[in-house]
Amino acid sequence: MSGNENDTNLVDRCRQGNDEAWRELVDRFGQKIYSVAYHFTLKREDAEELSQEIFLKIFENLHRYDGGFPLIAWIVSLSRNLCIDRYRRSKREKSFRFVSDDAVAPMLTSGDDPAAEVIRRERAKMLFAALSEIPEDLAEILVLRDLDGLAYEEIGRALELPNGTVKSRLFRARAEVARKIRERHESSGPGAFATLAVAAGAFV
Amino acid sequence: MSCQELERLFVTGASDLEGRVHAESCPACAAADRDQQSVRRLLSGLRPPAASSVLREAFLTIPARTVDCESAGFLIAAAVEEEVEPANRRRLVFHLSRCKACAEASETLGTARELVAPQPAPWFAGRMAASTSPKPQPVPRVGWRWLLNPKGAIAFAYAAALILMLTGFNPADLARKARTELPQEAKVVVAGAESTLADRAGAWGERVLRAGLIVRSRAFGYGRAALSNVVQLVLKSEPAPARGRPTSGGEKSAPSKNESTIETWRA
Numbered sequence: 001m002s003g004n005e006n007d008t009n010l011v012d013r014c015r016q017g018n019d020e021a022w023r024e025l026v027d028r029f030g031q032k033i034y035s036v037a038y039h040f041t042l043k044r045e046d047a048e049e050l051s052q053e054i055f056l057k058i059f060e061n062l063h064r065y066d067g068g069f070p071l072i073a074w075i076v077s078l079s080r081n082l083c084i085d086r087y088r089r090s091k092r093e094k095s096f097r098f099v100s101d102d103a104v105a106p107m108l109t110s111g112d113d114p115a116a117e118v119i120r121r122e123r124a125k126m127l128f129a130a131l132s133e134i135p136e137d138l139a140e141i142l143v144l145r146d147l148d149g150l151a152y153e154e155i156g157r158a159l160e161l162p163n164g165t166v167k168s169r170l171f172r173a174r175a176e177v178a179r180k181i182r183e184r185h186e187s188s189g190p191g192a193f194a195t196l197a198v199a200a201g202a203f204v
Numbered sequence: 205m206s207c208q209e210l211e212r213l214f215v216t217g218a219s220d221l222e223g224r225v226h227a228e229s230c231p232a233c234a235a236a237d238r239d240q241q242s243v244r245r246l247l248s249g250l251r252p253p254a255a256s257s258v259l260r261e262a263f264l265t266i267p268a269r270t271v272d273c274e275s276a277g278f279l280i281a282a283a284v285e286e287e288v289e290p291a292n293r294r295r296l297v298f299h300l301s302r303c304k305a306c307a308e309a310s311e312t313l314g315t316a317r318e319l320v321a322p323q324p325a326p327w328f329a330g331r332m333a334a335s336t337s338p339k340p341q342p343v344p345r346v347g348w349r350w351l352l353n354p355k356g357a358i359a360f361a362y363a364a365a366l367i368l369m370l371t372g373f374n375p376a377d378l379a380r381k382a383r384t385e386l387p388q389e390a391k392v393v394v395a396g397a398e399s400t401l402a403d404r405a406g407a408w409g410e411r412v413l414r415a416g417l418i419v420r421s422r423a424f425g426y427g428r429a430a431l432s433n434v435v436q437l438v439l440k441s442e443p444a445p446a447r448g449r450p451t452s453g454g455e456k457s458a459p460s461k462n463e464s465t466i467e468t469w470r471a
Contacts (some may be wrong), residue, residue, distance in 0.1 A: 015272065026263040034255035048259050055263045056270060060303065063274045072207030106253035120249060127246050146247035167215040171240070 008067035015062050039143045040083045042103040052059055054079045065130035073157030099125045130180035210236050270299045284313050331332045
């Protein structure tokens with residue numbers, strides 16, 4: 001049985017009210033959906049609310065899934081639409097978004113070296129600040145690929161883009177993020193950024 | 205500025221080694237390649253945020269909280285007939301609060317039900333009373349009202365008579381025709397009835413004539429007497445000439461010629 005047939009079978013069982021099937025769907029996609037929501041909101045409470053909304057939407061629209069492409073692509077597409085709606089509602093807030101320590105903390109692995117931990121936190125904040133400054137269509141592909149770990153084909157299905165376009169945008173997104181970090185370094189002076197850059201092993 | 209070759213190799217799916225080989229020979233692409241690798245390293249150092257177990261439990265309860273649009277359609281139809289269990293009703297209400305399309309469908313069905321059992325508006329009773337009060341009779345459309353007009357009636361009668369005359373209709377012909385068509389016994393009866401009627405009419409006419417004559421004779425008699433009296437009174441009122449009558453009262457004077465005439469006539 002192929003992946004799509006598995007997905008279709010899972011969706012059919014969910015539609016029939018099978019609790020086990022729904023549990024399987026939650027276990028397969030729950031973490032990824034929460035991750036997508038968190039990378040978009042960078043707030044735990046907002047991400048939990050948004051991910052619940054995404055699951056509600058998934059459940060209410062299961063009859064729309066026809067098995068033509070991977071279920072994860074359909075779910076990501078639905079999630080993205082909800083995230084965009086949320087973004088439109090709070091666009092002003094997002095444009096002045098300040099990336100806090102708490103925002104990046106859930107994405108960092110704790111280590112024994114406090115200094116290294118500080119550097120990792122600052123690098124993460126710098127990264128998300130740069131992501132908020134590049135065009136939306138580039139940033140979302142970078143997040144889906146490098147943070148959420150989706151395949152090119154899944155991203156292409158979710159965003160209705162050909163693979164070549166996905167790869168091209170990903171390449172340009174990385175270049176733009178690097179450029180933004182470099183610009184920030186040049187405007188703030190070499191002192192603080194040099195330490196981070198050396199820690200990151202790049203940019204300088 | 206990169207020569208775009210590095211991007212082309214990346215898009216076409218070339219290996220990292222091929223890209224690195226090109227970057228070694230192209231200084232612009234070498235910087236771009238460093239940027240790409242640096243950003244990838246930055247991102248790879250981050251792990252996905254972990255969803256809490258409480259959130260997972262919330263995900264698992266979603267089927268008990270809402271329904272999909274397909275099931276909502278059946279529940280909406282059942283809800284119109286009040287045949288939905290409380291649990292399903294809660295799920296439906298929750299779904300309708302989120303789904304505009306289903307809410308619209310539900311509202312439309314509810315409206316249709318209201319159409320089956322409409323509630324009268326506050327002003328309905330007043331309008332009903334006004335509509336049941338007596339109204340002036342409508343004017344009949346049939347054009348016979350002109351017959352009520354005397355001129356119209358006369359004109360109609362003349363027209364009818366003219367038509368009868370022109371067609372040669374004579375009512376006497378009807379009587380004659382009817383008489384000729386009667387059987388012999390009927391003719392005898394009719395003749396008897398007619399004679400009886402004629403006799404009665406003649407007797408009545410004779411009585412009337414006699415009574416008229418009596419009245420006339422009496423009227424003439426009384427009239428003549430009245431006329432004579434009037435003439436006498438007129439003649440008597442004239443002054444009589446004085447003739448050698450005695451002046452003493454003991455002696456009865458002889459009546460005049462006129463007096464003796466009246467007494468004679470009275471006798």
